[in-house]
Amino acid sequence: MAETMQFDLVSPERLLASMQVTQVQIPGADGDLTAMPDHAPLITTLRPGMLRVSGPQGEATYVVTGGFAEITGEGTSVLAEKAMPVSEATAADFDTLIGLATEAVAKAPADAKDAADKLVSDLQALRIEVGV
C-alpha cells in the first residue's frame, strides 16, 4: 500500500472530511498542485475549483471556493470558505457565488479589477466542469 498522510477539509460550518489519503489535487491560486506525503511545507490560497482526493478508501471530489491549503510533510489541511461534495453542488449555489463575484467586479478599484474578473471566470469555468 502506498504511503498515506492525514487530510482534513474544513469549512466554517463543519469538518467535511478527515481521513488518510495518498494524494490531494488542490486548485491553488497560482495553478493546480498535487500534494503527496512528505511534501515541503507550503501555504497557498485557493481559487474556485475541484479538489480531488485519492486514498485507500477510494476517491472523492469536492467543490471548493475561497480559503487556503496548508501542506506539511505529515498532512494537508484545506480551509475553504465554501466546500461541498461535488454531487451536492447545485445551480443555485453557483448563481449566488457568480452574482456576488460579478457585483465585486463592478465595485473593484482599477488595480484589483483583473483579480475580480478572474474570480468570475474561474467560477464560470468551475460551473461548466461540475455540469450544473
Next chain:
Amino acid sequence: MPNLKDLKNRIASVKSTRKITKAMQMVAAAKLRRAQEAAEASRPYAERFNAVMAGLAASVGGSDTAPRLLAGTGEDKVHLLVVMTAERGLCGGFNSNIAKLAKQHAAKLLGQGKTVKIVTVGKKGRDQLKREYAKHFAGHVDLTEVKRVSYADAQGIARDVLNRFDAGEFDVATIFFSKFVNVVSQIPTAQQIIPATFDAPEVDSASLLYDYEPSEEAILADLLPRGVATQIFSALLENGASEQGARMSAMDNATRNAGEMIDKLTIQYNRSRQAVITNELIEIISGAEAL
C-alpha cells in the same frame, strides 16, 4: 380577604404560565444543544485559520507594506461598535448585559473625545441602545428571518463592515457578543476585529518554515477579510448558544417561581375555604342555640 373564585382563577392562570415557561425551557434546551453543536463544528476552522493567520501576521506585521486591515489606518479616532444581540427577549439578562458592555465602551470612547458609530445585529440590542445613542447609529442587520445562522450571514455582516472600512468610515472596529461558558454563565465580551489581532502563535507552528504561494503579503491580503467574517461567524454562534443557555436558565427560574407561587396560593385558597366553612358552622350552631 380575596374571595374563593378569584383565588381559583389566579391559581389556574399561574399554572398555565408555568406550563408555558416549562415548554420554553425545553425548547431552549433543544435549541441550545443544536447551537452548541454548530459552535463546536465551526471550531476546527476558526482555530486553524487563526493559527495560520497568527504566523503570517507575525512575519509580515512589522513591515511597512502590511495590509491596512492588520496595521490599521494609523489613526484611532472613529470607532465602530458592532453589537450583536438576540432577536428575542425572555432570556434573562442576556441582551441587557451585552448592551451594557457596549454602552460602557461607548461612554468611555466618547469621554476620550472619539467618534463612535454603532451597528447593531439583532433587534433587542438596537432597541436598548437607541434610547441613548440614537444619533450614533450607522446601521442595523436584521436576522429575524434567519432560523439558523450560516456562514453566509456572517459574510454579509463582514462585507458591510469591510465596505465601511474601505470607505474610510472608521479606524477601529470592535464586536460585542456573549461568550458561552455554560448554561448559567455567559460572559459579555468585546473583541477588536479591525485592525486584526491574533493570539500569539504556538512555537511549533512558527518554527515550521512554510513556502508561500503566492507571496506572504498576497495571502494575508486575501485572508484578512475572510478572517473578519470568520470572527463574526464564531461570535454569532457563541451568541446563539449563549442566548439559548440564558433563556433556558431564565425559564427554569420562572418555572420554579411559578411553582412556589402556586403552592402559596393553594395554601391561601385552602385556608379561606376552611374559614368559610367554619363561618357557616358557627352561624348554624348559633342559630340553633338561639331557638
